[in-house]
Amino acid sequence: MNKLYLWGIIIAVAMLAATYYTLVITVGDSGKSLSEVMSGDIVNALAIAGAAALVIITTFVVIKYVRQMQDDTADGTLINESWDGIGEYLNDIPKGWAIMFILTLLWGMWYFTIGYPVNAYSQIGEYNEDVAAHNTKFEKEYASITGEKLVEMGESVFLAECKVCHGLTADGINGTAANLNKRIDTKSVKYVINNGSNYSLLGSEIPMPDRSGLFNSNTGALITDAEIDAVSAYVANGMTGAGADVFAGTCAVCHGEDGKGMEYVAPNIVAYTPSLVINVLNHGKQGVIGGMPAFNRLNDKQKEAVGAYITSLSK
Amino acid sequence: MFHWLEKNPFAFAVVVIVTIAFAGLVEIVPHFAQQARPVIGTTPYTTLELAGRHVYIKNSCNACHSQLIRPFKSETDRYGHYSLSGEYAYDRPFLWGSKRTGPDLMRVGNYRTTDWHENHMKDPASVVPGSIMPAYTWMFTNEADIDTAYAEQVTVADFFGVPYNEPIPMKDGSTKIIKMGSDVAEARAMALAEAKLIAQDMKDQDVKDAVANGKIPEIVAIIAYMNGLH
Amino acid sequence: MEDRPLEYDYSVTRLFLIFAIFLGITGMLVGVLLAWQMAYPGVNTFLGEGLAEYTNFSRLRPLHTNAIIYGFVLSSVWASWYYVGQRVLKVSMAESKTLMILGKVHFWLYFGAAFVIVVSLLAGVTTSKEYSEFEWPLDLGITVIWLLWGCGIAGLIAIRREKTLYISIWYYIATFLAVAMLHLFNNLEIPTYFASGGVGAWYHSVSMYAGTNDALVQWWFGHNAVAFVLTTPIIAMIYYFLPKESGQAIYSYKLSLLSFWGLMFVYLWAGGHHLLYSTVPDWVQTMGSVFSVILILPSWGSAINMLLTMKGEWQQVAASPLIKFMILGSTFYMFSTLEGPIQAIKSVNAIAHFTDWIVGHVHDGALGWVGFMVIAAIYHMAPRLFKREIYSKSLMATQFWIQTLGIVLYFTSMWIAGITQGMMWRAHDQFGNLAYSFIDTVTVLHPYYTIRAVGGTLYLIGFIMFAYNIYKTTTARPVEESELQNASPMGA
């Protein structure tokens, strides 16, 4: 075998092996195996095949011509003209090239008239089929995803969708979004008491009044600044410390003695519940920390899962 | 025949031009009438949004961000419904981009918010660790060019019949009117009113003060634009 | 026909050639900056926070593409035209005063426009259309410059002594006509200042086309701008410089004929491959894919013709770094014109589009084919322009290997980065959720961006060596006319 071909094989193999290993390593680094990432997606396989074909074909075709440079000699009849000393042979076109050209032309005509005639293919149709297949597959699996597994699924949603705002550990990234390891902070409670809240946290529009609608039954008067400070800290600290009396007198009617909320009346404010998270995802909210967008492109199971995950964080 | 052409440059040029012009005619021309129709619910840009779009273009955000969601499950999961031709009816120029160094932004208004953009544009890596997007700090002081946005509104309304000040059908059966000022002064006032709503949700005191004083920093305009991308 | 060589006049060539080297350094320097910015975003503020508006990635990126494509490449193309044109048509520019004036005005207008363009891009004046970023005043200026060149071509052809047009001339003519057509249609826009009765910025305009139509026109333009700025004029160059430098006759006239007309016909249909899975009609996309695959053969035809022209001449390839540039250039031309069609297959494009694999493809062509060919052309012209030998052959050889290493690092890293990213975007996990958030697919690329930046830096270093070599050539050992027939004379 010619030394050149050996080099060709080395180059082609080296490139493909390098690609393969880096894919394994990089994808592996992110905690998933390559086969897991690639599985069931013909597009991945085609891209790899294309990449391989590219290296192999170019390498060996070029080697073929380099060998001709090494071993062959130029000859043929020259054309009559010569331009600045440049001549042209009247050689025939290389056969391999001509055949390939004709084949691709025929293939093109076939493709366009018989293979995939105009309007026979619709990318949206293909999309709809893919989505349907995906959905049927996972609808079946969803039924078995509960408990710990549901939390795990929720974590996967969180890492793909939520961590850009809430951070990898859900700590809220220096207060730019809510810290989800903890139900709520003092600042937010205070803000809600001052301004009220109406973000369908219960699923439908049941508003919480602002301070002008919040009576402290202990004092028989509207809630005061000092009381707001106290009760905010109390709620944010997980219902401990001073302010218990204000809470009992003002908030408990709706949020319950223990702050765990009442159905159709007020949400749980001592712990996250899956339903609260789901409602937030359905409607979004604007609080003192900032805006939390609604996430309508998640499906119900995904919302349920991420709800379970967030609930698990503060337990 | 070919050798004859090679001795007759004019004929040669004519044959070349016919050969190359042919494809363009077949490919492009048939679609002009059909493609420009908006889908229901697509509205033209308000003055402030358009000014924001100009900021986006001025800074070539399209060098890193696409605005084209392809019909793949993985893309619709990540970005929302795949793009429809009619949704681009008011996009002059189109901003599909050709490289996704950053994510697609076609519907970013659905899942990011004013305050997030504010933090992110000021210092992307502080919000998204590992981000390689540049910080756009000068947008917090440069003023948006409302006049040019208004000039463009007038132009597209005149030349292309873009429906400003007309009821536009929405998906839920209602209609919506996107207003355009009757002169520059009114356009500026309308943009400022819109800017005030955005500034409300922002944290940067200098920006809030500027808006309160009747100025519109570029950041406010570009956030208005991004919030409007659905 | 006369036997004595004509006294060709290279004054216009010289201007374009020097400017091309200057623009090449500028454009590549910006490219290297971009590459480091993607690896280390801190580089965005390398001149301080205060200037970040003008030094950040997104402001600089259009400057890179424009400085390189319409600066470095076009300027080199024109340098070669004002050289090759005279020689293969057998007339001297000195024979026509008009042509000389046209040529000089052509250069100086272009020179002026280049500076306006740099300033306006830094200031953020752009229409955002890729490779066609300029606002209408510049569009008009460019039209004038282009027409000046057209007049130059027509004029030189009109007074030619050699009746039959050489292959290179076919490609120059095609370049002129196609770009004129593309430029006109992609830049139909309405200046808003005038349309609105004097409101806002005077230079601002709005496109005549909206949305999907705009995209169709833009990529019909964009694809063919690649064809007729980064391909056809470069083929024009190689058809002259390779046989000239090696003293060999072109392998096959018929092959050059079929490749030329094949390329003319097929290229224009392939633009749809930039819009796969977009909102343009399915059949336009299919057509883009199909014609891209057919395009392999006309493209390879020229490259094969060049490789076969060197049949039996391996000793020349081995001995001359100048010829090495052209042979490796042809190889990269084959590589990128096979890579392109593969990326144009819909299922492959589903992964490749929007990723760094496309950027890799671009630079296979840009660095390996366009860059190398331009470098070879300038090396060949320099001794003839200055009547001196090339300053240093060993410097040229070192440059060749450094730049080759640079390209290999560039395209392998981008190829791996693109495929990795494309796959990660598509991946779903065991629950049917997206497996990665977007930022995961960004941080994973850091090593590849770093490798690319190193590769790009090597390429730039090689280019600076080239500039130095050419600069020193102007003072190197003088040579006789007779030494300039074929292989360029080179010092040690």
Ligand code: HEM
């Ligand atoms: C047979 C010839 C070729 C075909 C079929 C082809 C095909 C393609 C395809 C499919 C893309 C990617 C579109 C996308 O998904 O974004 C592309 C991009 C590109 N190609 Fe080629 N290519 C060819 C040759 C070349 C050559 C020789 C060059 C010269 C340097 C080149 C320069 C480019 C550039 C600059 C882009 C980037 C366009 C953008 O900004 O999106 N191509 N090409």
Ligand code: HEM
């Ligand atoms: C020193 C050498 C060079 C380096 C380091 C370099 C680097 C870069 C970088 C970092 C980008 C941006 C990629 C992205 O957005 O992801 C880019 C884009 C581009 N460069 Fe270069 N470049 C170099 C030389 C060239 C040359 C010689 C040409 C043309 C002849 C060229 C043509 C382009 C084009 C057309 C694009 C746009 C690609 C696209 O949009 O897909 N570059 N380059």
Ligand SMILES: [Ca+2]
């Ligand atoms: Ca691009």
Ligand SMILES: [Ca+2]
């Ligand atoms: Ca323009």
Ligand SMILES: [Cu+2]
């Ligand atoms: Cu193309």
